[in-house]
Amino acid sequence: MWLTRLKRVLIGASFPLSFRQLLLLYFLSIILLLGGALTRTLVVVETLTEENREYPVKALEIVEDVRELQELTVALERNARQYLVLNDAGLRRELKTLWDKSRSVTAALGPIYPETLMPLTDAWQALAEKTLTPFLQAADARTMDQAAVFDGFRRLGELNQQINRQSKSYLTQRNQALIDDFEKQRRALIVLGVSAATVAGVLALVLGIWLAWSFEQLDVAIDQLGTQRSDLPITIGGPSDMRQLGQRIDWLRQRLSALEADKQLFLRHISHELKTPLANLREGIALLEDQVTGGLTGHQKEVIVILRENAIALQHQIEGLLQYNAVSFDARRLERRATDLRALLEEVVNRQRLQFQGRNIEVTVAGDALKASVDPAKMEVAAGNLLSNAIRFSPEGGHIRFTLSRGPGTVRMDCQDAGPGIDPGDQDKIFNPFYQGVRQPPGARKGSGIGLSIVKELVEAHGGTVTLLSGSGGSHFRIEIPDESI
Secondary structure, three states, X not given: OHHHHHHHHHHHOEOOOOHHHHHHHHHHHHHHHHHHHHHHHHHHHHHHHHHHHHHHHHHHHHHHHHHHHHHHHHXXXXXXXXXXHHOOHXXXXXXXXXXXXXXXXXXXXXXXXXXXXXXXXXXXXHHHHHHHHHHHOOOOHHXXXXXXXXXXXXXXXXXXXXXXXXXXXXXXXXXXXHHHHHHHHHHHHHHHHHHHHHHHHHHHHHHHHHHHHHHHHHHHHHHHHHOOOOOOOOOXXXXXXXXXXXXXXXXXXXXXXXHHHHHHHHHHHHHHHXXXXXXXXXXXXXXXXXXXXXXXXXXXXXXXXXXXXXXXXXXXXXXXXXXXXXXXXHOOOOOOEEEEHHHHHHHHHHHOHHHHHOOOOEEEEEEOOOEEEEOHHHHHHHHHHHHHHHHHHOOXXXXXXXXXXXXXXXXXXXXXXXXXXXXXXXXXXXXXXXXXXXXXXXOOOOOOOOHHHHHHHHHHHOXXXXXXXXXXXXXXXXXXXXXXXX
16 A cells, blocks of 8 residues: 555656656665765774774773882882881981872872772872871880781771772773763664664655666556557656656657557558549440440450459559558557457357368367467458458368467467468568468469468457467468467
């Protein structure tokens, strides 16, 4: 249902662009889609690469700072213990140096993970300052509260452990965040790629279907011209160039219709202009032959016979021309229906029974009762012309045989007679209009030469073929039409 609606919309719609412009627009859209997807991919890859390049350096710095803070804490405690024992001013100066260095390390660590590390580093600095202040104020080691000092360094060690754990947790979370971001970007790129490919495929499908439907319209229009359905206007929708092509084809339809009308008018005039004087000529020949105007010598009678025969031949030629033209025009208007071909042949044989019985010719119909979708009236004309041709060339007491059979995808109708056959030099021309073969039946009046041409015209109108098969004696014609049996 939706496909039919889409077809109606695409075919019925009028677009200002031509197919060339639409194709260019389509390819530009594809380039933009794929180019956008590629650009997005490059940006994501560059971002992930930069993040993965910075992360190891940052992680190494954090690990180094934590390790250095731990070493500084140990060094501070060691120097403090030594100072408590030795009371040496040099150890106090070294404590100050270590304290300044430790403050710079904690100041660098805190902002990395402010939610968790900064409170710990601030607490470490506050506790270290409280523990080291007595040393830094040049107090006498003997007056200092050693228990408080040792408890301060113990607590600093615990803070170091917490800082170490939190830094590891931060690095783990950061690593997982990078992995999650990579996976998210990977899924986004997959969706982007699939979406771009889907949109491109849909555009290609719509354009392809549109092209197919447009050419289907064109095929219907050409078929309409071939069948001479000049009463139906030709309209092709879609892009501007297809609409213009439809207008040109419709103009051609009108021209062909006018030419066909002129031809029919010309043939009617020819029929009238030739038949009337020809009838008068035959009437005059009959009066002379009946010696109404006086007696005739033997030579004059021979001349009269020649005139009469040529007048009859000319009349047959004129009638054949009109008949062939009528059949050629009418052959394109088929009214197909399920038809019993055997019954059709038997009817054709029965209609011409008087022609072949007078010459003691036997006509038989063989084969199965095949049914096919054909125009029965036109197939009767084709079969009747084959039978008339066979009767004309068959000798007294001869035999004519019709055979029905099925071929590969076709229904066959064979007609064989026992006449003289077709001369090899005539076989390529035997279906040409008004062509007379070399081998003519003795004593028979010369025919018009259109019988086999009419057969060919009617059979080809059904999408079939008629061929002359070679054989030993007689003529063998085979009609093959597409097998649309019921």
